[in-house]
Amino acid sequence: MAEVLVLAELNAAGGGVRKTTLEALTAARALGEPSAVVLGAPGTAAAVRDQLAEYGAAIVYVAESADVEDYLVAPKAEVLAQLVSEKSPAAVVIPSSPEGKEIAARLAVKTGSGFLTDVTEIAADGTATQVAFAGQTIVHSQVTVGTPIYTLRGNSVAPEPAPAAGAEQPVPVSISDQAKQVRVVERVVEQKSSRPELTEASIVVSGGRGVASAENFTIIEGLADSLGAAVGASRAAVDSGFYPHSFQVGQTGKTVSPQLYVAVGISGAIQHRAGMQTSKTIVAINKDPEAPIFELADFGVIGDLNTVVPTATEQIKARK
Amino acid sequence: MNIVVLVKQVPDSGSERKLDPADNTVARATADNVINEMDEYAIEEALLVREREGGEVTILTVGPDTATDAIRKALSMGADKAVHVVDDAIHGSCAVQTSAVIAAALQQMEYDLVLCGAEATDAQLSVMPALLAERLGLPQLSGARKLTVEGGMARIERQTDGGYWAVEAPMPAIVSTWDTINEPRYPSFKGIMAAKKKPVETKSLADLGLDASTVGLGSATSKVLDFAGRPPKGEGIKVTDEGDGAEKFVEFLAAQKIV
Numbered sequence: 001m002a003e004v005l006v007l008a009e010l011n012a013a014g015g016g017v018r019k020t021t022l023e024a025l026t027a028a029r030a031l032g033e034p035s036a037v038v039l040g041a042p043g044t045a046a047a048v049r050d051q052l053a054e055y056g057a058a059i060v061y062v063a064e065s066a067d068v069e070d071y072l073v074a075p076k077a078e079v080l081a082q083l084v085s086e087k088s089p090a091a092v093v094i095p096s097s098p099e100g101k102e103i104a105a106r107l108a109v110k111t112g113s114g115f116l117t118d119v120t121e122i123a124a125d126g127t128a129t130q131v132a133f134a135g136q137t138i139v140h141s142q143v144t145v146g147t148p149i150y151t152l153r154g155n156s157v158a159p160e161p162a163p164a165a166g167a168e169q170p171v172p173v174s175i176s177d178q179a180k181q182v183r184v185v186e187r188v189v190e191q192k193s194s195r196p197e198l199t200e201a202s203i204v205v206s207g208g209r210g211v212a213s214a215e216n217f218t219i220i221e222g223l224a225d226s227l228g229a230a231v232g233a234s235r236a237a238v239d240s241g242f243y244p245h246s247f248q249v250g251q252t253g254k255t256v257s258p259q260l261y262v263a264v265g266i267s268g269a270i271q272h273r274a275g276m277q278t279s280k281t282i283v284a285i286n287k288d289p290e291a292p293i294f295e296l297a298d299f300g301v302i303g304d305l306n307t308v309v310p311t312a313t314e315q316i317k318a319r320k
Numbered sequence: 321m322n323i324v325v326l327v328k329q330v331p332d333s334g335s336e337r338k339l340d341p342a343d344n345t346v347a348r349a350t351a352d353n354v355i356n357e358m359d360e361y362a363i364e365e366a367l368l369v370r371e372r373e374g375g376e377v378t379i380l381t382v383g384p385d386t387a388t389d390a391i392r393k394a395l396s397m398g399a400d401k402a403v404h405v406v407d408d409a410i411h412g413s414c415a416v417q418t419s420a421v422i423a424a425a426l427q428q429m430e431y432d433l434v435l436c437g438a439e440a441t442d443a444q445l446s447v448m449p450a451l452l453a454e455r456l457g458l459p460q461l462s463g464a465r466k467l468t469v470e471g472g473m474a475r476i477e478r479q480t481d482g483g484y485w486a487v488e489a490p491m492p493a494i495v496s497t498w499d500t501i502n503e504p505r506y507p508s509f510k511g512i513m514a515a516k517k518k519p520v521e522t523k524s525l526a527d528l529g530l531d532a533s534t535v536g537l538g539s540a541t542s543k544v545l546d547f548a549g550r551p552p553k554g555e556g557i558k559v560t561d562e563g564d565g566a567e568k569f570v571e572f573l574a575a576q577k578i579v
């Protein structure tokens with residue numbers, strides 16, 4: 001069976017592989033037999049091999065070097081390009097993070113290939129599905145030149161185990177000076193949250209301008225915590241200083257596709273929809289019966305969030 | 321310090337956007353076209369660096385005739401001049417091809433920094449800085465929420481989930497900016513008037529030494545096979561809160577087996 005390279009995206013030091021990697025391994029199986037590629041500092045692969053094998057990696061290529069962590073993006077693209085030229089895979093699948101898309105782009109130039117970003121599905125013949133224009137248009141596309149490179153949008157494919165050998169194969173790494181121009185000086189975490197990561201969460205509760213203040217966002221957090229959800233925010237809420245930018249959902253923020261999306265005090269502007277329209281179930285709580293968010297909602301409550309949300313939070317807690 | 325800012329014209333994200341069924345490319349001729357919002361932040365950042373360091377800000381746009389509106393907007397904000405690459409053969413190009421055109425144009429220019437938006441709102445790729453860095457061998461400083469230049473080095477805070485990475489590289493370098501980096505200025509009346517007299521140089525593929533067969537729909541590295549509108553959602557349930565809104569919401573969640 002044809003080999004498909006899947007770039008493993010890892011959590012910060014020791015945190016295992018990200019769910020997006022398991023999704024990518026699952027999606028890659030439509031095209032052939034996945035091999036995982038682990039790029040990281042020495043010692044990275046040992047901790048994640050088992051998980052990669054469980055989700056279908058026949059081979060785990062281990063390319064470990066401090067350079068891969070110390071310099072931005074370019075070294076990873078270089079190692080992948082080397083693997084593509086040695087293994088001639090049928091395709092390359094990469095989780096669709098900002099870095100993943102940049103690696104895909106560089107790899108495309110290096111290997112003379114085409115690439116498709118943010119795909120939500122990959123068919124056996126290589127046709128990919130993409131969602132365009134704020135979720136309003138569904139597109140089928142194909143790479144027509146070189147080795148097809150895909151970046152897979154998070155939460156679009158359900159990860160399914162398919163145990164395989166996961167044989168470790170070391171890859172010698174020598175990064176060119178050209179790829180070592182951009183040095184990562186420091187990685188700074190400003191918000192540590194015990195909540196699930198926004199793009200990976202199966203439930204997201206978002207607040208908008210209607211929440212009215214930063215303090216009042218505790219209402220949103222309360223509901224989120226009762227559901228084990230991530231917290232999101234509209235741009236108006238972010239611009240008003242209610243919640244940090246890294247939680248913004250929408251065209252210029254994160255794209256989420258959870259099982260359940262709860263929009264609280266959000267009007268449903270097209271740029272907000274762009275980031276949440278593909279959620280499986282959408283609930284809206286808004287005091288304006290004409291708010292466009294209701295057009296998308298599977299369930300809507302017309303009412304004041306300040307009473308509806310805390311009451312619902314109490315009732316959800318009571319059910320546990 | 322000479323700065324080139326990449327500016328794209330895109331269909332307004334707030335109005336209806338479509339693909340053209342004739343060739344499955346973005347319907348630009350019938351769209352309500354505007355300057356890519358993200359690029360305004362790149363322009364603003366370039367103007368701020370120029371205020372500190374001196375030098376010139378040049379806009380570079382690859383796009384159809386109508387893109388002159390986006391160029392004028394950039395000039396009215398305060399950029400000094402512009403280069404507009406227009407050629408009918410470019411229609412339908414993929415990102416890989418467009419990056420070759422932009423790279424060729426940049427090779428005819430002098431710069432210490434190339435600034436661009438973190439993403440174009442039409443296709444939302446966020447790949448142009450990576451593509452250009454790869455083609456030109458330039459350092460890629462992408463996704464900036466802060467930029468400082470000092471002693472021949474450019475340093476950014478690269479926005480990440482829940483924080484940032486401090487990354488640095490020697491100039492010339494290519495930097496892309498998010499909307500967290502600054503607050504773009506509005507063009508003043510004086511700026512709008514002045515923009516009308518600022519030089520805009522038009523270049524064709526031939527001027528860039530590029531063969532028309534390497535760009536455009538015919539040789540694109542990927543193609544759209546077909547597209548369709550998203551199937552409309554079935555009518556949802558809507559309740560008005562009369563003291564029982566929360567309860568009905570929780571019952572809905574229970575029916576969905578979420579709680």
Ligand SMILES: Cc1cc2nc3c(=O)[nH]c(=O)nc-3n(C[C@H](O)[C@H](O)[C@H](O)COP(=O)(O)OP(=O)(O)OC[C@H]3O[C@@H](n4cnc5c(N)ncnc54)[C@H](O)[C@@H]3O)c2cc1C
Nearest residue numbers: 208209210234235236250251252253265267271287288305
């Ligand atoms: C290029 C571009 C990119 C953009 N990118 C994004 C993006 O990534 N994400 C994004 O979200 N937006 C984005 N926007 C902005 C977008 O157009 C809207 O302005 C924004 O989404 C509005 O946020 P909102 O719904 O919170 O605020 P509003 O539109 O002001 O809506 C507030 C809602 O809260 C309701 N409300 C008020 N008080 C209460 C109460 N007590 N109880 C219940 N309901 C209440 C109101 O009825 C109203 O519907 C972008 C815009 C542009 C031009």
Ligand SMILES: Nc1ncnc2c1ncn2[C@@H]1O[C@H](COP(=O)(O)O)[C@@H](O)[C@H]1O
Nearest residue numbers: 326327382436437439440445446447448
């Ligand atoms: N045709 C173009 N002409 C000029 N700049 C462009 C063009 N396409 C993309 N860019 C720049 O690259 C950035 C990122 O675009 P993208 O990678 O397509 O999302 C944009 O914000 C622009 O600054």
